[in-house]
Amino acid sequence: MGPQIVWFKRDLRVDDHAALDGACRAGPTIGIYVFEPELLRLPDSDPCHVAFVRSCLAELRERLAARGGRLLIRIGDVVEVLGSLQRAVGASAIWSHEETGNLWTFARDRRVAAWAEASGVAWHEPWQNGVVRRLPTRDGWSRIWGKRMATTAVPAPEHIATPAGAADLDDGPIPTLAELGLAASRRAEPQAAGEGEAWKTLRSFLAERSIDYRAAMASPVEGWEGCSRLSPHLAYGTISMRRVHQTAAARAAELKEQRAAGAAFAPTWLPSLASFQSRLRWHCHFMQKLEDHPALEKDELNPVFRGLRDDGWDDELFAAFCEGRTGYPMVDACMRCLDATGWVNFRMRAMLVSFACHHLGLPWQPVGVELARRFVDFEPGIHYSQAQMQAGVTGINTVRIYSPAKQVRDQDPEGVFVRRWVPELEGIPTEHLAEPHLTPPLVQIASGCRIGRDYPAPLVDHATAYAAARERIASVRRTREARSEAERVLARHGSRKRTPRRRGPRT
Ligand SMILES: Cc1cc2nc3c(=O)[nH]c(=O)nc-3n(C[C@H](O)[C@H](O)[C@H](O)COP(=O)(O)OP(=O)(O)OC[C@H]3O[C@@H](n4cnc5c(N)ncnc54)[C@H](O)[C@@H]3O)c2cc1C
Structure with missing residues (x-):
């Protein structure tokens, strides 16, 4: 068979790489990674994602080279880049793993498919996880997942033969963020890559x-x-x-x-x-869920919740949330921690969406986009599904409205996390850290932190916001239309695992 191209996307490894393995078995193989300027400029893209990818590419290139292979790096439109590489090496096939990306990558993959078909080039897309393309029903999905995970992993190819036509091609440097037209990543303490x-x-x-x-x-x-x-x-x-x-x-x-x-x-x-x-x-x-319903990146899975908070936009509330000055120490600590590191744990992510949407009444879409930029691990399918779930707009999940003060008491009782990321509160006694605005005035003075001057008073009252948010969701959920839509969403996207029904806990 003729030369093969492996288009690396969100699969930056050589081990257990079905596309690389398939290509190497089929013929001499060359790898390529393409930085796509349009993708990099989407609202949910962030330099921290690109910084992580850059580090992965350096190692991937070494690992391919150790096997005799090559990784070309290009900046541009994928269809043009793949087209020119295919002509240069006379490739008969392109290999890449199936990708469950956002609406932009979905549309881009359709363009690639159209180009491949028009050019007579085969495009092989093996699966790389338990996400099933063109899944007719959720029944039995879990079994498919289990079966896939039980299959034998494929080790990295021992030797990679490079197509003769690639001899004159420049490998291309890994572009810096500045060369990609991006600002430096704000995350000073990101996770190591590769x-x-x-x-x-x-x-x-x-x-x-x-x-x-x-x-x-x-x-x-x-x-x-x-x-x-x-x-x-x-x-x-x-x-x-x-x-x-x-x-x-x-x-x-x-x-x-x-x-x-x-x-x-x-x-x-x-x-x-x-x-x-x-x-x-x-x-x-x-x-x-995203694979089955790509529009969930922007639209509620359950249409009865569409526009639920469209009247709730408020620039100042959103800015305070993003900048970590809501007056709720756990919310502010998490936003500032994300800003520096790109990671917080699941419960805190859920609390952030819950707070922004339920307490501040902001629509989940811009909140989701803001958090996507802050998470180094941004994975559209998990992210937007979770954002909808935590914002209470799926109609099929228990609505959890987190109390940020309770999260301090339960999850950071000594105030280690809060003090690290909200140093203004350093001197506030631990027993007042969950709700610093309730600290007696004399204690505030003694601790060097006056609420309203050195650290904000809460933007909204928890009890009032909690009650209003519950009622807002409940008023939609109790309609007949909501119940029938919930059944439809559950049938299409719901987990088949039975969980006992219970009232939403005070989280
Ligand atoms: C609003 C919101 C947005 C999120 N966005 C993302 C995202 O963009 N990317 C992402 O990978 N995870 C996301 N999560 C899920 C979860 O918070 C992270 O996967 C987890 O915190 C990552 O840390 P870890 O690798 O140490 O996870 P671990 O707890 O060690 O879990 C291992 C792996 O399991 C998967 N996982 C764990 N929890 C979940 C979950 N609740 N749902 C789906 N998969 C899970 C992840 O791949 C994770 O790496 C989000 C959660 C919420 C509430």
Whole structure:
């Protein structure tokens, strides 16, 4: 067969890479990564995503070179870039993994498909996780996920033959953010990138850090080390979902064997690994929603909630939320932590959307876009599905309205996280950190932090906002139309796992 092209997208690895493996088996192969200026300028793109990708590419290039292969790097329109490479090397096929991206990448892939067909070039798109293309029904999806995860992973090719026609092609430098026309990334403490780092992260998690995962995941303090921190690696594909799943399953089996042989270890460990494994499935469960319904990036899955907060836009509230000056220490600490690092744990992400949409009454779309830019691990399918769910607009999930003060008391009782990211509150006694505006005036003076001067008073009253938000959602949910739409959404997108019905807890 003729020369093959591997178009790397969100799969920046050589191990367990079905597209690379398939191409190398079919003929001499050349890899390419394309920085797409239009994509980089979308509202939910951020220099921190590009910075992560840049580091991955440096390592990917080395790993391909170690096998005799090459990675070209280009800036431009993918159809033009692939077209010119295909003509230069006389490629008969292009390989890339299926991508569940945003509306822009969906449209771009359609253009690539049209070009490939018109040019007589085959475009092979193997799957790379448990997201199923053209899934007719959610019934049985979980079984397909399990079957895929049980298949054998493909090791990196030992040797990659390069097409003769590529000899004169320049590899192309990895462009700097400035060369891509982007500002420097604001995240001064981002997570390390690359395939080697992905494996290091997985191994350290399974070897030790996972011991108390189930409890640690709720806290922004313990979660920092106690969560796997694999999310950017899964989002940019520096490790495959199948490898993570299989390695975690092997670790759980090993621990069970050790226990059977009399070894003693924390009783939390095995349940923690089970929780972790279920989250791997969730990763694909949420992405499947976007795969099945690409418009969910912008429109509510459940149309009865459309426009629910369209009257709620307020520039000042939004700016205060983004800048971490809402007067709610946990909200402000999380926004500032995200600004510097690009990561907070699940519960805090959910609280941020809940606060912005329920307390401040902002529509979920701009809130989702703002957070997408701050999450180094931005994965559109998970992100927009979760944003809708936490904003209470799916009609099928329990509506959770988090109390940011309760989150300080429960998840940061010593105030370590809040004091680190909101240093104005440094001197406020721990017992007042959850609601610093209730600190007696003399204590405020003694602690060097006057509420309203050094740190804002709460933008909104929690109890009032909570009651109004519940009523706003409930008034829609109790309509007949809402109930019938909820059934439709559940049938198309809902998890088939039965969970006991309960009233929304005070979170
Ligand atoms: C509003 C909101 C937006 C989110 N946006 C993203 C996003 O853009 N990208 C992203 O990867 N995750 C997102 N999540 C899910 C979750 O918060 C992160 O996956 C997790 O915090 C990443 O840290 P970790 O890798 O240490 O996770 P771990 O707890 O160690 O979990 C392991 C992996 O399982 C998956 N996972 C964990 N929790 C979830 C979940 N609730 N839903 C789906 N998959 C999950 C992730 O791939 C994660 O890397 C979002 C959650 C919320 C509430």
